[in-house]
Amino acid sequence: MLMKAALPLAAIALLSGCATKPQAxxxxxxxxxxxxxxxxxxxxxxxxxxxxxxxxxxxxxxxxxxxxxxPGMYANLGYIYFKQGDTKQAVHYFEMEKGLYPESAHFMDRVIEKVRKAEAKGAKS
Structure with missing residues (x-):
């Protein structure tokens, strides 16, 4: 009889331990x-x-x-620096995004290439 009463209590205790809020x-x-x-x-x-x-x-x-x-924080920060005209900082943060999230490498490489072309075009003017 004691065993039958202990089983639901053990189940409740076990399940209540799983009710913690997941961390972001x-x-x-x-x-x-x-x-x-x-x-x-x-x-x-x-x-x-x-x-x-x-x-x-x-x-x-x-x-x-x-x-x-x-994800995207370094890329967005790089974009802000690019808008401010600081291409060196922009490329730095695009590279950091690429390093932390390799799945973004193809996109970041294209963005870096465009920034460097814009930089070279601005240097010629």
């Missing part, structure tokens, strides 16, 4: 909000706010469970 793989910080604000109003102020949100999320990645920067 990446910490986006305020990136989503800043990205939305930038898409609504593409002002320089919103671009800088998005840039800062990305930099903060990258810095805080070490505090996250996965210790990894979210």
């Amino acid at each position: 793989l990446y910490n986006y910080g305020t990136y989503s909000e800043s990205y939305y604000a930038y898409k609504q109003d593409t002002s320089a102020e919103n671009l800088l706010a998005m840039q800062q949100a990305i930099l903060t999320a990258i810095e805080n990645a070490n505090d996250s469970v996965s210790k990894r920067v979210a």
Whole structure:
């Protein structure tokens, strides 16, 4: 009789241990909000706010469970630097995206090639 009563209690205890909330793989910080604000109003102020949100999320990645920067963060940061005219920093962050997420290598290589062509064209002018 005691065994029959213990079995449901053991099952409940076992299942309640599985009810923990899963941890997020990446910490986006305020990136989503800043990205939305930038898409609504593409002002320089919103671009800088998005840039800062990305930099903060990258810095805080070490505090996250996965210790990894979210996919696309370095690429987006590279794009921001490109828009600001800093092609060297843009390529640096595109390379970081490619290194962290090899599946993006083909796309990042094409973007880097276009940045370097734009850079060379600007140097000729």
